[in-house]
Amino acid sequence: MRLLITGGRGQLGNELRRCLETMTAEAGPVPAEYAGAQFDCIDYQEMDISSAESVDAWFAAHEYDLVVNCAAVTNVDGCETNEEGAYAVNALGPQNLARAAAAQGAKFLQVSTDYVFPGNVPGDRVEDDEVGPISAYGRTKLAGEQLAAAANPRTFVCRTAWLYGYVGKNFVKTMKRLGEGHDKITVVDDQVGNPTSANDLALAILRVALTDEYGIYHMTNNGTCSWADFAAAIMEGFGLECVVQPVTSEQYKAANPASADRPHFSSLKNARLEATVGDTFRPWREALAAYVSNFDELAD
Secondary structure, three states, X not given: OEXXXXXXXXXXXXXXXHHHHHOEEOOEEOOHHHOOOEEEEEOOOOOOOOOHHHHHHHHHHOOOOEEEEOXXXXXXXXXXXXXXHHHHHHHHHHHHHXXXXXXXXXXXXXXXXXXHXXXXXXXXXXXXXXXXXXXXXXXXXXHHHHHHHHHOOOEEEEEEOOEEOOOOOOHHHHHHHHHHHOOEEEEEOOOEEOOEEHHHHHHHHHHHOOOOOOEEEEOOOEOOEEHHXXXXXXXXXXXXXXXXXXXXXXHHHHHOOOOOOOOOXXXXXXXXXXXXXXXXXXXXXXXXXXXXXXXXXXXX
């Protein structure tokens, strides 16, 4: 099997690479079909996905069976000030990649986000719930879903949330750093979702990509919490004494007026995943505990 992983130096790209190299993940073995797979794990230095010319030049020299797009502009607040730039990467990028994959008869998998939902209704979102993003980031990622699916009929869209991996920036690392330097921090407690291990997500992606069941999938660790709950669990896991003081979204926005609006209720339910290949995602606290225990060895 021949795979292309874009965004290869990011959180998820690194976990996909590690899973393919070791043929195992924290939640279970990687499917045997990937044994001996050849894969390119690249980033924007090798190919600019927002440029159709750059994508076409890369694909003219390489051939694939599966393309997994982990590349994205993920700075949610930054997208508010440069939505055009975010659209180029988050929407046109997937379209360019999906079209190039289709020309080779390859499957395409686009990683998306819970931020495609407005988050104004309590409960878990399933794959066919109505979308309605309230931020530039959410709008550009939703456009990426739609453009990719239109460009390649063999497209999987995998929406995830609150992602953290061993390599790259994420909420867990930020909370650890703040907890080591502060006695108290404030974290929003009226936005709820699913903290998700990039390692668990990598395994689920590799399993789904073996099927021909194209379409939208929700892929997150199981269980729901607020950002403040998540932060408190991080402090506890790393043995930090820092106190997490909950605040409302309105209080946070008042203190950070340039911040983007976030959905209040964006928990995802892995309904289609469970029905298609089964759900191997661990409860979020279990995945976080494993992350903490592996942190010193694997974090970069």
